[in-house]
Amino acid sequence: MIEVISDSRCIRCDICVRVCPANVFAKDDQGLPIIARQDDCQTCFLCEIYCPTDALFVAEAADGPIGITEAEVEDRGLFGVYARGLGWSKGRANGAQFDTTHYLRVAQV
Amino acid sequence: MTTGQTTPANGVRFLEGDVLVVGGGPSAAWAAVSASEAGARVVLADKGYFGTSGATAPSNTGTWCVAPGEDRPQVVERRWQRTAGVADQRWMLRTVDQSYRGLLRLFEWGYPFPKDEKGDVYIANLRGPDYMRFMRTRVLAAGVTVLDHHPVLELLSDGETVTGAAGITRPDGTDWQVKAGAVVLATGGCAFFERTSGAAGLTGDGLLMAAEAGAALSGMEFTGKYTLAPYGTSLNKGLPFRWASFYDEQGNPQLDSKGQHLTNGIGGPSEKDIVKALIAGPVYARLDLAEGALQDWLRQGQPNVMQPYERRGINPFTDLFRVELKPEGTVRGTGGIRVSTHDCGTGIPGLYVAGDAASREDVAGGTSGGGAINSSWAIASGWWSGQGASAFSRRRGAPGVFRNHSAPIGQAGLRPRETVFAVDRKAIAEAVRAEVAPLSRNYFRSGPALAESLQRLDVLWNAVTRELGAEGPDRLKTREAASVLASARFSLTAALARTESRGMHRRTDHPGEAEGPVRRYALTGPDAIRVEVQSEADQLQEKAS
Known part of the structure; x- marks a missing residue:
């Protein structure tokens, strides 16, 4: 579930507000995204990879927040971890051409 | 190509198009491209953001990819052996063919497929976030009007024909209507409020809307995945x-x-x-x-x-x-709106269906099509429904002719019969999940337990149709609760009707498959659910008489 929006990383582009399929975010008076409907989050991690500055963190627990802090996410190097895994960078798609799933399909039989 | 839009009158924004596609996953994308290429003015309205919505975007999905050079009839025959006897090889074959064309289109458009160990392009796998983002750009390039965060709440009908849909914008709840020559429901399956990635929007909206328009559902017992x-x-x-x-x-x-x-x-x-x-x-x-x-x-x-x-x-x-x-509900299950015609018509004039909103009995049968067949089906059924809807719209002429006779037809969760009480959506979600989620009730099923579950949900349905409603943006939540509940009742009804074990439908009181021709159970509703048993033998008899 979405838990952290880093004020220092966020550039107020509001892409997360737009792309969240579950409409979890809203904008506050300063134009900063806020987690307005946390319980609607489907833990899909897609807001993270669309964020151009890796300012968002979605914890893996799907049923409720675990209370992880920005400091811990920063310390453990978890900002942008899914984007790096995919090969996406700065909110731009990339890396599908290096997908290795076809090896798994051969091996699974 | 733009779609007509009139200025707000009494707070409702009106749009017009030849084809309205409802949904934002792969089948919606393919339906929109297909209808647009057939010359239709297309509006795509999605509950979330078209590109991240649905079960595919957060996933990495295989496709059922069989090149024309391979022996397709034989591949189909082999796969059919795994469908618990329910699928139809003719539909399987044409799905293989149409989805392969779709995958080639993706390659031609420049989707970044990987290469296999031999250095050949490997088109049999699609990475969800990349695929859906790519499809968004293709749909926009095709001139489709894309409405993000525009959940559809109900269909419009002139009494015989579906003539569009009505919905609200998120998060403010402003009303809008699209008058269309035909509507494609590409709303996905029903995940029964399971908190899985991609499932937030999968509340069976299309199943309830189709049932309200008079369409039948089929394969709803195959939800044991x-x-x-x-x-x-x-x-x-x-x-x-x-x-x-x-x-x-x-x-x-x-x-x-x-x-x-x-x-x-x-x-x-x-x-x-x-x-x-x-x-x-x-x-x-x-x-x-x-x-x-x-x-x-x-x-x-x-x-x-x-x-x-x-x-x-x-x-x-x-x-x-x-x-x-x-x-997995009907997402990796196979139930959904019955496909009645080769171009994915539902049997209701003007109403088409694609992807997981449709019954996938024809292609996946009684076993799961998740991860391969369903994604090929999304491409193929999306394509056919877009063709069918645009052709229907053309035959019908300009929307202006009939628009004045159209009215919204949604009931449960929108227009309660009596006073509106604050029915707690969470309580509805929990009540539904208690019946259809536990392994002990839904993986292993029994007649008495199914009957008890259905009875409890029928009582709840009665309360929902009597009292559940809301104003403004909250209507989405009440409507979703009604849709999930309706889908669960359809599923339990079909599971009770099929007195045998077949595929992912496992009855402890009827272990093993029943003798005789394989049956299908077509359901209409949504209030009093009617079950019609269909078998291949019946169809042959019909043809003979």
Whole structure:
């Protein structure tokens, strides 16, 4: 579930507000995204990879927040971890051409 | 090409198009491109953001990809053997053909497919976030009017024909209507409020809307599919569990019925033993059968699946972690709106269906089409429904002719028969899940338990149609609750009607398949649900008479 929006990383582009399929975010008076409907989050991690500055963190627990802090996410190097895994960078798609799933399909039989 | 739009009158914004596509997953995308290429003015209205919505975007999905050079009839025949006798080889063959054309289109458009070990382009797999983002650009390039965060709440009808849909914008709840020559429902399956990634929007909206328009649902009993996930997470992806071994809480191996260590959690013979172990108590897993390069391929090829482990700081190849089986509803199940015509018409004039909103009995039968057949079906049925809807719209002429006679037809969750009470959506969700989620009720089914479940949900349905409603943006929540509840009642009704075990429908009181021709159960409703039994023998008889 979405838990952290880093004020220092966020550039107020509001892409997360737009792309969240579950409409979890809203904008506050300063134009900063806020987690307005946390319980609607489907833990899909897609807001993270669309964020151009890796300012968002979605914890893996799907049923409720675990209370992880920005400091811990920063310390453990978890900002942008899914984007790096995919090969996406700065909110731009990339890396599908290096997908290795076809090896798994051969091996699974 | 733009769609007509009139200025707001009494707060309702009106748009007009030849074809309205409802939904934002792959089948919606293909329907929009197809209708647009057929010359229609297309509006695509999605509940969320078209590009991240639906079950595909957060996933990495295989397709059922068979090149024309391979012996397709033989491949189809072999796959048909795994459909519990329910699928139709003619539909399977044309799905293989049409979806292959779609995959070639993707290559021509420049989708970044990987190469296999021989250096050939590998088109049989699609990475969800990339695929859906790519499809958004293609749909926009085709001139389609895309309405993000525009959930459809109900269909419009002139009494005979579906003439558009009405909905609200998120988050403010402003009303809008699209008058269209034809409507494609590409709203996805129903995940019964399961908190899995991609399922937030999958509340069976299309199933209820189609039923209200008079369309039949079919295959709704095939909802007994479950997929493994790390406990408490959203990642119901089976593939890595191909290389899993299973343990109890103390780390002792879980044994199967033959006393062997339980391994391979992707379905197949070990599945029932894993289910029994999970009913008995907590089950742990480790992906310890993935060695060497397999670990690298899993990390690089399945980065979404790796997220729970990354974030918990555990190594799934060496550490034990708790697992659960997530119910899949009709998403990896096969039930949905019955497909009545070759171009995915529903039998209701002006109403078409694509993707997981449709019954996939014809292509996946009584077993799951998740991960391969369903994604090919999304491409193929999306294409056909777009063609069918645009042709229907053309035959019908300008929307202006009939628009004045049209009215919205939604009931449950929108227009309660009596006073509106604050019916708690969470309570409805829990009540539904108590009947259709537990392994002990839904993986292993029995007539008496199904009848009890159905009775409880019928009582709830009565309360919902009497009292559930809301104003403004809250209407989305009440309507979703009604749609999930309706879908659950359809599923339980069909499960009760099929007095045999077949595919993912397992009746402990009727083990084994019934003799005679394979039956299908077509349901109409949504209030008093009527069951019509259909079999191939009936069809042959019809033709003869």
